Amino acid sequence: MHECVRPRVPASQELPMIGFGSKRTHDSRAVVTGAGSGIGEAFALELAKRGGSVVCSDIDVRTAQATADRITEAGGKAVALACDVSSLEQVTALAQDAQEWFGGVPTLVVNNAGVGAGGQLVGETPWADWEWTLGINLYGVIHGCHTFVPMMREAGQGGVINVASAAAFSAAPRMAQYNVSKAGVMALSETLSAELAGSGVGVTVLCPTFVKTNILTGGRITSASTELAAKLMAFGMSPERVARTTLNTHDRGGLYVMPQLDAKAVWAAKRHTPRTYTRGVGLLDRFTSLGA
Numbered sequence: 041m042h043e044c045v046r047p048r049v050p051a052s053q054e055l056p057m058i059g060f061g062s063k064r065t066h067d068s069r070a071v072v073t074g075a076g077s078g079i080g081e082a083f084a085l086e087l088a089k090r091g092g093s094v095v096c097s098d099i100d101v102r103t104a105q106a107t108a109d110r111i112t113e114a115g116g117k118a119v120a121l122a123c124d125v126s127s128l129e130q131v132t133a134l135a136q137d138a139q140e141w142f143g144g145v146p147t148l149v150v151n152n153a154g155v156g157a158g159g160q161l162v163g164e165t166p167w168a169d170w171e172w173t174l175g176i177n178l179y180g181v182i183h184g185c186h187t188f189v190p191m192m193r194e195a196g197q198g199g200v201i202n203v204a205s206a207a208a209f210s211a212a213p214r215m216a217q218y219n220v221s222k223a224g225v226m227a228l229s230e231t232l233s234a235e236l237a238g239s240g241v242g243v244t245v246l247c248p249t250f251v252k253t254n255i256l257t258g259g260r261i262t263s264a265s266t267e268l269a270a271k272l273m274a275f276g277m278s279p280e281r282v283a284r285t286t287l288n289t290h291d292r293g294g295l296y297v298m299p300q301l302d303a304k305a306v307w308a309a310k311r312h313t314p315r316t317y318t319r320g321v322g323l324l325d326r327f328t329s330l331g332a
Protein backbone atom coordinates (compact mmCIF):
# COMPACT_ATOMS: atom_id res chain seq x y z
CA MET A 41 0.00 0.00 0.00
CA HIS A 42 1.24 3.46 -0.80
CA GLU A 43 2.46 5.27 2.24
CA CYS A 44 1.03 8.76 2.38
CA VAL A 45 2.27 10.46 5.47
CA ARG A 46 4.07 13.72 5.93
CA PRO A 47 7.70 12.75 6.31
CA ARG A 48 9.28 13.52 9.62
CA VAL A 49 13.04 13.44 9.46
CA PRO A 50 15.60 14.71 11.91
CA ALA A 51 16.36 18.38 11.36
CA SER A 52 20.02 17.52 11.05
CA GLN A 53 19.46 15.27 8.05
CA GLU A 54 20.95 16.62 4.88
CA LEU A 55 18.23 17.99 2.63
CA PRO A 56 18.52 17.76 -1.12
CA MET A 57 18.36 20.70 -3.45
CA ILE A 58 15.09 21.32 -5.12
CA GLY A 59 14.83 19.10 -8.11
CA PHE A 60 12.04 18.59 -10.53
CA GLY A 61 11.17 15.14 -9.30
CA SER A 62 13.60 12.54 -10.51
CA LYS A 63 12.69 13.40 -14.07
CA ARG A 64 15.19 14.71 -16.54
CA THR A 65 14.70 18.37 -17.24
CA HIS A 66 16.90 18.91 -20.29
CA ASP A 67 14.14 17.86 -22.64
CA SER A 68 11.14 18.74 -20.52
CA ARG A 69 8.03 20.29 -21.97
CA ALA A 70 6.97 22.48 -19.10
CA VAL A 71 3.91 24.60 -18.45
CA VAL A 72 4.36 27.18 -15.70
CA THR A 73 1.40 29.17 -14.42
CA GLY A 74 1.99 32.58 -12.90
CA ALA A 75 5.22 32.72 -14.92
CA GLY A 76 5.13 36.49 -15.26
CA SER A 77 6.58 37.17 -11.84
CA GLY A 78 8.41 35.84 -8.80
CA ILE A 79 8.63 32.11 -8.21
CA GLY A 80 6.90 31.18 -11.47
CA GLU A 81 9.25 33.41 -13.45
CA ALA A 82 12.22 31.81 -11.72
CA PHE A 83 10.87 28.34 -12.46
CA ALA A 84 10.41 29.20 -16.13
CA LEU A 85 13.92 30.67 -16.45
CA GLU A 86 15.52 27.77 -14.62
CA LEU A 87 13.71 25.12 -16.63
CA ALA A 88 14.68 26.84 -19.86
CA LYS A 89 18.26 27.13 -18.65
CA ARG A 90 18.23 23.37 -18.19
CA GLY A 91 17.16 22.97 -21.79
CA GLY A 92 13.43 22.58 -21.41
CA SER A 93 10.76 24.11 -23.63
CA VAL A 94 8.56 26.33 -21.52
CA VAL A 95 5.03 27.63 -21.84
CA CYS A 96 5.03 30.79 -19.74
CA SER A 97 1.46 31.37 -18.70
CA ASP A 98 -0.04 34.17 -16.65
CA ILE A 99 -3.30 36.06 -16.25
CA ASP A 100 -1.20 39.08 -17.20
CA VAL A 101 0.09 37.93 -20.56
CA ARG A 102 2.42 40.92 -20.95
CA THR A 103 4.49 39.74 -18.01
CA ALA A 104 4.41 36.15 -19.28
CA GLN A 105 5.61 37.49 -22.62
CA ALA A 106 8.46 39.31 -20.90
CA THR A 107 9.57 36.04 -19.26
CA ALA A 108 9.29 34.19 -22.57
CA ASP A 109 11.29 36.94 -24.28
CA ARG A 110 14.08 36.63 -21.72
CA ILE A 111 14.24 32.91 -22.45
CA THR A 112 14.21 33.21 -26.22
CA GLU A 113 16.73 36.05 -26.19
CA ALA A 114 19.05 33.73 -24.28
CA GLY A 115 18.57 31.08 -26.96
CA GLY A 116 15.92 29.03 -25.15
CA LYS A 117 12.51 27.84 -26.22
CA ALA A 118 9.45 29.55 -24.78
CA VAL A 119 6.06 30.90 -25.63
CA ALA A 120 3.65 33.08 -23.65
CA LEU A 121 0.03 32.09 -23.24
CA ALA A 122 -2.64 33.96 -21.30
CA CYS A 123 -4.58 31.97 -18.74
CA ASP A 124 -6.61 32.76 -15.65
CA VAL A 125 -6.18 29.59 -13.61
CA SER A 126 -9.42 30.19 -11.73
CA SER A 127 -11.24 29.28 -14.94
CA LEU A 128 -11.34 25.58 -15.82
CA GLU A 129 -12.24 26.56 -19.36
CA GLN A 130 -9.08 28.66 -19.70
CA VAL A 131 -6.86 25.98 -18.15
CA THR A 132 -8.32 23.42 -20.57
CA ALA A 133 -7.54 25.76 -23.46
CA LEU A 134 -4.04 26.30 -22.07
CA ALA A 135 -3.39 22.55 -22.05
CA GLN A 136 -4.61 22.21 -25.63
CA ASP A 137 -2.55 25.15 -26.87
CA ALA A 138 0.52 23.95 -24.99
CA GLN A 139 0.20 20.47 -26.43
CA GLU A 140 -0.05 21.95 -29.89
CA TRP A 141 2.99 24.17 -29.39
CA PHE A 142 5.09 21.36 -27.88
CA GLY A 143 3.92 18.88 -30.48
CA GLY A 144 3.30 16.44 -27.66
CA VAL A 145 1.99 15.99 -24.14
CA PRO A 146 3.57 18.32 -21.55
CA THR A 147 5.96 16.49 -19.26
CA LEU A 148 5.81 18.99 -16.41
CA VAL A 149 3.20 21.37 -15.07
CA VAL A 150 4.06 23.89 -12.37
CA ASN A 151 0.82 25.00 -10.74
CA ASN A 152 2.30 28.11 -9.24
CA ALA A 153 -0.08 31.04 -9.88
CA GLY A 154 -1.36 32.46 -6.64
CA VAL A 155 -2.39 35.56 -4.80
CA GLY A 156 -1.78 36.82 -1.30
CA ALA A 157 -4.72 37.68 0.84
CA GLY A 158 -5.39 38.54 4.41
CA GLY A 159 -6.01 41.25 6.92
CA GLN A 160 -9.37 40.33 8.31
CA LEU A 161 -10.81 37.93 10.85
CA VAL A 162 -12.68 34.88 9.60
CA GLY A 163 -16.12 36.27 10.25
CA GLU A 164 -15.27 39.65 8.78
CA THR A 165 -13.63 38.51 5.56
CA PRO A 166 -15.83 39.58 2.66
CA TRP A 167 -17.23 36.63 0.77
CA ALA A 168 -15.68 37.92 -2.44
CA ASP A 169 -12.24 37.64 -0.83
CA TRP A 170 -12.84 33.98 0.04
CA GLU A 171 -13.94 33.28 -3.50
CA TRP A 172 -11.07 35.24 -5.04
CA THR A 173 -8.38 33.52 -2.97
CA LEU A 174 -9.77 30.00 -3.12
CA GLY A 175 -10.66 30.43 -6.79
CA ILE A 176 -7.04 31.13 -7.73
CA ASN A 177 -4.90 29.45 -5.07
CA LEU A 178 -6.92 26.24 -4.61
CA TYR A 179 -9.23 25.83 -7.60
CA GLY A 180 -6.46 27.05 -9.87
CA VAL A 181 -4.26 24.14 -8.75
CA ILE A 182 -7.18 21.71 -8.90
CA HIS A 183 -7.88 22.87 -12.46
CA GLY A 184 -4.23 22.31 -13.38
CA CYS A 185 -4.16 18.80 -11.90
CA HIS A 186 -7.58 17.91 -13.31
CA THR A 187 -6.48 18.97 -16.78
CA PHE A 188 -2.84 17.92 -17.06
CA VAL A 189 -2.66 14.76 -14.95
CA PRO A 190 -4.89 12.53 -17.12
CA MET A 191 -2.86 13.31 -20.24
CA MET A 192 0.42 12.65 -18.43
CA ARG A 193 -0.91 9.45 -16.90
CA GLU A 194 -1.97 8.25 -20.29
CA ALA A 195 1.48 9.09 -21.63
CA GLY A 196 2.97 7.14 -18.72
CA GLN A 197 5.27 9.95 -17.64
CA GLY A 198 5.22 13.43 -16.26
CA GLY A 199 5.65 15.65 -13.26
CA VAL A 200 3.37 17.94 -11.30
CA ILE A 201 4.76 20.67 -9.08
CA ASN A 202 2.16 22.37 -6.93
CA VAL A 203 3.20 25.52 -5.10
CA ALA A 204 1.56 25.55 -1.69
CA SER A 205 3.03 27.52 1.19
CA ALA A 206 4.21 27.24 4.76
CA ALA A 207 0.79 28.76 5.38
CA ALA A 208 -0.63 25.29 4.72
CA PHE A 209 0.48 24.45 8.26
CA SER A 210 -0.15 27.84 9.76
CA ALA A 211 -2.76 29.27 12.03
CA ALA A 212 -1.57 32.84 11.59
CA PRO A 213 -4.59 35.02 12.37
CA ARG A 214 -6.23 37.16 9.71
CA MET A 215 -4.94 34.94 6.92
CA ALA A 216 -7.60 32.23 6.97
CA GLN A 217 -8.45 32.26 3.31
CA TYR A 218 -4.78 32.01 2.34
CA ASN A 219 -4.04 29.32 4.95
CA VAL A 220 -7.09 27.31 3.87
CA SER A 221 -6.24 27.58 0.20
CA LYS A 222 -2.71 26.32 0.77
CA ALA A 223 -3.77 23.52 3.13
CA GLY A 224 -6.08 22.42 0.33
CA VAL A 225 -3.19 22.38 -2.13
CA MET A 226 -1.19 20.26 0.32
CA ALA A 227 -4.04 17.76 0.76
CA LEU A 228 -4.64 17.63 -2.98
CA SER A 229 -0.95 16.98 -3.65
CA GLU A 230 -0.69 14.22 -1.07
CA THR A 231 -3.80 12.54 -2.44
CA LEU A 232 -2.55 12.86 -5.98
CA SER A 233 0.82 11.46 -5.00
CA ALA A 234 -0.88 8.40 -3.53
CA GLU A 235 -3.14 7.96 -6.53
CA LEU A 236 -0.30 8.25 -9.02
CA ALA A 237 2.10 5.87 -7.31
CA GLY A 238 3.63 3.64 -9.97
CA SER A 239 2.08 5.59 -12.85
CA GLY A 240 5.26 7.32 -13.95
CA VAL A 241 3.85 10.69 -12.95
CA GLY A 242 5.51 12.31 -9.94
CA VAL A 243 4.02 14.89 -7.62
CA THR A 244 5.94 17.58 -5.84
CA VAL A 245 4.53 20.12 -3.45
CA LEU A 246 6.56 23.13 -2.43
CA CYS A 247 5.94 25.00 0.77
CA PRO A 248 7.91 28.24 0.65
CA THR A 249 8.00 30.53 3.61
CA PHE A 250 8.87 34.11 2.74
CA VAL A 251 10.29 34.91 -0.65
CA LYS A 252 10.52 38.53 -1.69
CA THR A 253 8.24 38.71 -4.70
CA ASN A 254 5.37 40.90 -5.74
CA ILE A 255 3.03 38.85 -3.61
CA LEU A 256 4.68 40.31 -0.51
CA THR A 257 5.81 43.63 -1.81
CA GLY A 258 2.64 44.82 -3.47
CA GLY A 259 2.33 43.46 -6.96
CA ARG A 260 -0.01 44.25 -9.77
CA ILE A 261 -2.62 41.55 -9.32
CA THR A 262 -2.41 40.94 -5.61
CA SER A 263 -4.45 43.82 -4.32
CA ALA A 264 -4.28 42.54 -0.76
CA SER A 265 -0.54 41.96 -0.82
CA THR A 266 0.58 45.29 0.59
CA GLU A 267 -1.64 44.70 3.56
CA LEU A 268 -0.34 41.16 3.86
CA ALA A 269 3.26 42.33 3.80
CA ALA A 270 2.46 44.86 6.50
CA LYS A 271 0.82 42.11 8.51
CA LEU A 272 3.84 39.86 8.20
CA MET A 273 6.06 42.69 9.37
CA ALA A 274 3.67 43.27 12.24
CA PHE A 275 4.15 39.64 13.24
CA GLY A 276 7.78 40.49 13.83
CA MET A 277 9.37 39.75 10.48
CA SER A 278 12.09 42.20 9.62
CA PRO A 279 12.06 43.40 6.00
CA GLU A 280 15.44 41.75 5.60
CA ARG A 281 14.09 38.41 6.71
CA VAL A 282 11.05 38.71 4.50
CA ALA A 283 13.40 39.46 1.64
CA ARG A 284 15.58 36.44 2.32
CA THR A 285 15.20 33.27 0.37
CA THR A 286 13.64 30.73 2.61
CA LEU A 287 12.62 27.34 1.52
CA ASN A 288 13.64 23.83 2.17
CA THR A 289 12.43 20.57 0.93
CA HIS A 290 12.80 16.91 1.49
CA ASP A 291 12.25 14.25 -1.08
CA ARG A 292 10.30 11.24 0.03
CA GLY A 293 8.67 9.07 -2.58
CA GLY A 294 8.29 11.89 -5.06
CA LEU A 295 6.68 14.22 -2.56
CA TYR A 296 8.65 17.23 -1.42
CA VAL A 297 7.65 18.90 1.82
CA MET A 298 9.26 20.90 4.56
CA PRO A 299 10.05 18.21 7.07
CA GLN A 300 10.62 20.35 10.10
CA LEU A 301 7.69 22.56 9.45
CA ASP A 302 4.96 20.80 11.36
CA ALA A 303 6.47 21.16 14.80
CA LYS A 304 7.75 24.63 14.14
CA ALA A 305 4.50 25.76 12.61
CA VAL A 306 2.65 24.60 15.68
CA TRP A 307 5.16 26.51 17.77
CA ALA A 308 4.70 29.57 15.60
CA ALA A 309 0.94 29.33 15.59
CA LYS A 310 0.86 29.15 19.37
CA ARG A 311 2.75 32.40 19.54
CA HIS A 312 1.07 33.90 16.52
CA THR A 313 4.54 34.38 15.15
CA PRO A 314 5.38 33.04 11.71
CA ARG A 315 8.93 31.84 11.51
CA THR A 316 11.25 31.71 8.58
CA TYR A 317 13.44 28.76 7.78
CA THR A 318 16.49 29.79 5.88
CA ARG A 319 18.27 27.28 3.75
CA GLY A 320 19.91 28.45 0.58
CA VAL A 321 18.68 26.16 -2.12
CA GLY A 322 19.84 26.20 -5.75
CA LEU A 323 17.06 27.63 -7.80
CA LEU A 324 15.86 29.84 -5.04
CA ASP A 325 19.07 31.74 -4.60
CA ARG A 326 17.93 33.94 -7.41
CA PHE A 327 14.91 35.08 -5.45
CA THR A 328 17.05 37.28 -3.28
CA SER A 329 17.43 39.55 -6.27
CA LEU A 330 13.84 39.40 -7.41
CA GLY A 331 11.68 42.36 -6.60
CA ALA A 332 14.66 44.16 -5.13
Ligand code: NAD
Binds near residue numbers: 076204253
Ligand atom coordinates in the same frame (compact mmCIF):
# COMPACT_ATOMS: atom_id res chain seq x y z
P1 NAD B 1 3.97 36.94 -7.49
O1 NAD B 1 2.87 37.87 -7.17
O2 NAD B 1 5.33 37.49 -7.73
O3 NAD B 1 3.58 36.04 -8.75
C1 NAD B 1 2.31 35.48 -8.88
C2 NAD B 1 1.98 35.42 -10.34
O4 NAD B 1 0.69 34.78 -10.46
C3 NAD B 1 1.84 36.81 -10.96
O5 NAD B 1 2.58 36.88 -12.18
C4 NAD B 1 0.36 36.96 -11.24
O6 NAD B 1 0.05 37.74 -12.39
C5 NAD B 1 -0.07 35.52 -11.42
N1 NAD B 1 -1.49 35.34 -11.18
C6 NAD B 1 -2.27 35.90 -10.23
N2 NAD B 1 -3.54 35.52 -10.38
C7 NAD B 1 -3.56 34.67 -11.43
C8 NAD B 1 -4.59 33.94 -12.07
N3 NAD B 1 -5.86 34.00 -11.67
N4 NAD B 1 -4.25 33.17 -13.13
C9 NAD B 1 -2.98 33.10 -13.58
N5 NAD B 1 -1.97 33.79 -13.02
C10 NAD B 1 -2.26 34.57 -11.95
O7 NAD B 1 4.00 35.91 -6.29
P2 NAD B 1 4.97 34.69 -5.94
O8 NAD B 1 5.51 34.95 -4.62
O9 NAD B 1 5.89 34.39 -7.05
O10 NAD B 1 3.88 33.54 -5.79
C11 NAD B 1 3.92 32.34 -6.54
C12 NAD B 1 3.31 31.24 -5.68
O11 NAD B 1 4.12 31.03 -4.53
C13 NAD B 1 1.91 31.56 -5.17
O12 NAD B 1 1.10 30.40 -5.24
C14 NAD B 1 2.15 31.93 -3.73
O13 NAD B 1 1.03 31.71 -2.91
C15 NAD B 1 3.30 31.01 -3.39
N6 NAD B 1 4.06 31.41 -2.21
C16 NAD B 1 4.77 32.57 -2.21
C17 NAD B 1 5.45 32.92 -1.07
C18 NAD B 1 6.28 34.18 -0.98
O14 NAD B 1 6.73 34.51 0.09
N7 NAD B 1 6.48 34.89 -2.06
C19 NAD B 1 5.41 32.11 0.05
C20 NAD B 1 4.68 30.93 -0.01
C21 NAD B 1 4.02 30.59 -1.14
